[in-house]
Amino acid sequence: MYRYDEFDNRLVTERVEQFRRQAERRLAGELTEDQFKPLRLMNGLYLQLHAYMLRINVPYGALSAQQMRQLAHVARTYDKGYGHFTTRQNIQYNWIQLKDVPDALADLAEVEMHGIQSSGNCIRNTTSDQYAGVAKDELEDPRVYCEIIRQWSTLHPEFSFLPRKFKIAVTGAPNDRAAVKLHDIGLRMHRNEAGEAGFEVIVGGGQGRTPFVGKTIREWLAPENLLSYLEAILRVYNFDGRRDNKYKARIKILVHQVGADEFRRRVDEEWEQIKDSALKLPQEEIERINSYFAPPDYAQLEDNTELLASQRAANGEFDAWVSANVADHKVPGYAIVNISLKSLRLPPGDMTAAQMDAVADLADEYSFGELRVNHRQNLVLADVPQGDLLALWEKLAALDLATPNIGRVSDIIACPGLDYCALANARSIPIAQEINQRYQDMDRVNDIGDVTINISGCMNACGHHHVGHIGILGVDKRGKEFYQFTLGGSSDQNASLGDRTGPGFPGDEAVDAVETILNTYLKIRNEGERFLDTYRRVGMPPFKEALYGAS
Amino acid sequence: MLQMIIANTLADGFVVFLTDDNSWTNDIAAGALAATDEQAEKLLAIAQKAEQSNLVIDPYLIPVELEGDVRKPTEYREYIRATGPTVPIPS
Numbered sequence: 281m282y283r284y285d286e287f288d289n290r291l292v293t294e295r296v297e298q299f300r301r302q303a304e305r306r307l308a309g310e311l312t313e314d315q316f317k318p319l320r321l322m323n324g325l326y327l328q329l330h331a332y333m334l335r336i337n338v339p340y341g342a343l344s345a346q347q348m349r350q351l352a353h354v355a356r357t358y359d360k361g362y363g364h365f366t367t368r369q370n371i372q373y374n375w376i377q378l379k380d381v382p383d384a385l386a387d388l389a390e391v392e393m394h395g396i397q398s399s400g401n402c403i404r405n406t407t408s409d410q411y412a413g414v415a416k417d418e419l420e421d422p423r424v425y426c427e428i429i430r431q432w433s434t435l436h437p438e439f440s441f442l443p444r445k446f447k448i449a450v451t452g453a454p455n456d457r458a459a460v461k462l463h464d465i466g467l468r469m470h471r472n473e474a475g476e477a478g479f480e481v482i483v484g485g486g487q488g489r490t491p492f493v494g495k496t497i498r499e500w501l502a503p504e505n506l507l508s509y510l511e512a513i514l515r516v517y518n519f520d521g522r523r524d525n526k527y528k529a530r531i532k533i534l535v536h537q538v539g540a541d542e543f544r545r546r547v548d549e550e551w552e553q554i555k556d557s558a559l560k561l562p563q564e565e566i567e568r569i570n571s572y573f574a575p576p577d578y579a580q581l582e583d584n585t586e587l588l589a590s591q592r593a594a595n596g597e598f599d600a601w602v603s604a605n606v607a608d609h610k611v612p613g614y615a616i617v618n619i620s621l622k623s624l625r626l627p628p629g630d631m632t633a634a635q636m637d638a639v640a641d642l643a644d645e646y647s648f649g650e651l652r653v654n655h656r657q658n659l660v661l662a663d664v665p666q667g668d669l670l671a672l673w674e675k676l677a678a679l680d681l682a683t684p685n686i687g688r689v690s691d692i693i694a695c696p697g698l699d700y701c702a703l704a705n706a707r708s709i710p711i712a713q714e715i716n717q718r719y720q721d722m723d724r725v726n727d728i729g730d731v732t733i734n735i736s737g738c739m740n741a742c743g744h745h746h747v748g749h750i751g752i753l754g755v756d757k758r759g760k761e762f763y764q765f766t767l768g769g770s771s772d773q774n775a776s777l778g779d780r781t782g783p784g785f786p787g788d789e790a791v792d793a794v795e796t797i798l799n800t801y802l803k804i805r806n807e808g809e810r811f812l813d814t815y816r817r818v819g820m821p822p823f824k825e826a827l828y829g830a831s
Numbered sequence: 832m833l834q835m836i837i838a839n840t841l842a843d844g845f846v847v848f849l850t851d852d853n854s855w856t857n858d859i860a861a862g863a864l865a866a867t868d869e870q871a872e873k874l875l876a877i878a879q880k881a882e883q884s885n886l887v888i889d890p891y892l893i894p895v896e897l898e899g900d901v902r903k904p905t906e907y908r909e910y911i912r913a914t915g916p917t918v919p920i921p922s
Contacts, residue, residue: 329911329912362920379842700916
């Protein structure tokens with residue numbers, strides 16, 4: 281993992297002390313809320329429906345066991361004993377008190393964590409593939425470039441007051457697990473004709489009330505030009521992006537309005553001026569950062585398929601968990617373990633302090649002391665010896681962290697919704713929990729197979745509903761919660777936005793509608809087709825008829 | 832229509848209601864009820880002073896109804912705000 285250097289350390293500790301003084305002045309009445317609000321937002325502190333909410337960055341989703349323990353400590357000491365992992369691979373605390381925030385930030389700074397740029401119109405946490413460095417299909421480790429982007433974008437003076445927030449995602453693999461086409465900038469590593477690794481640069485993707493799949497403005501960019509090209513994009517956006525209307529201020533609107541060709545022309549014009557400047561990334565610098573992400577000290581193991589097969593044959597629950605939650609690792613004898621945060625007991629992405637502590641211990645015991653957070657609000661232990669899977673599963677099960685549902689119907693992305701969020705129009709968590717409750721029969725769940733259900737409680741789309749295979753959007757209809765459905769969305773390398781089915785359903789009919797959609801799929805699917813494949817083959821008509829009757 | 836003042840306290844951020852003696856309570860049952868628009872405006876003026884004094888943030892009036900003795904905000908957003916998340920707090 282990356283470790284802070286003296287600059288990072290100084291920056292974060294100075295910021296804590298600066299915020300401590302700002303909070304003291306606010307509490308003493310020397311600052312009004314209007315004066316204080318932009319200062320607290322610069323440090324990730326929001327005021328939500330019930331209380332303050334503090335968002336802490338998890339850079340590209342990577343956490344050490346020590347950091348996870350400190351997150352547990354903060355949850356226990358300053359909050360109500362739990363935290364919420366988000367679709368941006370970050371963590372949020374829902375009940376933090378302003379008077380405690382400086383102390384909480386000081387505790388987090390001890391483990392190189394902070395809330396700087398987790399809010400506001402600046403470059404946010406760069407997100408990535410949760411299988412970075414261990415995926416079989418990967419060309420190069422994307423974390424190296426995420427870290428380079430983190431250093432470049434942290435307190436970048438020119439980009440501290442952008443028209444609107446700005447999100448960058450990087451994948452080093454052809455199978456996109458980081459939703460790069462749905463970001464302000466998506467970077468997809470691939471090889472050019474000469475066989476050199478570089479980036480496809482995708483711009484103007486995003487969700488919210490005006491969703492777009494991003495457009496490719498450069499097929500291949502050499503890594504040495506990464507920062508100058510990003511800077512050129514940001515500079516064009518900073519000059520030309522709209523500031524008169526918050527809902528039209530994201531880069532996706534600019535790219536859509538001027539067109540990808542014109543946007544590319546403007547970026548290239550700017551880039552010509554700066555591509556050979558100090559922003560050029562020397563190979564030594566890439567290698568220096570790369571050394572932080574050197575593989576752990578793997579044991580010389582063989583893929584032990586016989587042992588695993590006999591363990592799976594002897595234990596059906598373990599077998600189901602391995603099928604759904606364990607992924608192939610590039611090193612023989614190792615496996616990638618997904619930890620589902622979608623049990624029946626807790627809201628999607630929520631974790632108690634006791635679970636955080638226990639999972640940190642498991643990371644130390646089984647996975648070189650590291651964890652990842654993914655954008656579907658689950659955790660990953662990336663480097664588990666296959667021979668340890670059974671023991672690890674038993675320990676996870678005792679913690680209610682072994683739900684075997686990764687990629688299945690109950691692995692739902694849900695925003696906090698109206699249970700917590702001041703912007704929401706409807707609740708998300710109860711719908712997710714009701715779907716989870718209805719799909720407890722694992723034979724039925726496995727028969728349905730891969731399907732993503734994403735739920736947002738308002739059109740800001742924090743629950744990624746536009747790109748769920750089944751998307752659910754909560755709306756307020758004359759003072760009542762209603763839920764609209766979209767079908768056919770996807771956030772992977774073949775990204776697409778879902779199509780609206782028709783009128784929404786009241787809250788007490790929403791989960792019946794999910795079941796109707798899935799039953800329709802089961803009836804009409806061809807052999808081997810996932811839900812999304814069937815939808816793409818047949819389109820909306822059979823689903824519409826099932827939901828609303830023959831027209 | 833009955834109305835109450837809802838706000839967040841500055842120091843802890845939690846939801847509070849203005850009381851008859853111009854203090855603030857977390858308990859909706861202990862908050863002041865305005866039966867007329869005139870009374871409601873008076874409560875709002877008191878609350879705005881408390882905002883200027885940096886005791887609370889963003890006070891505003893919400894409509895409530897009585898179910899027996901229990902005060903229930905009529906809009907579900909305000910109901911959730913007043914009574915907390917509708918899902919259990921993780922423990």
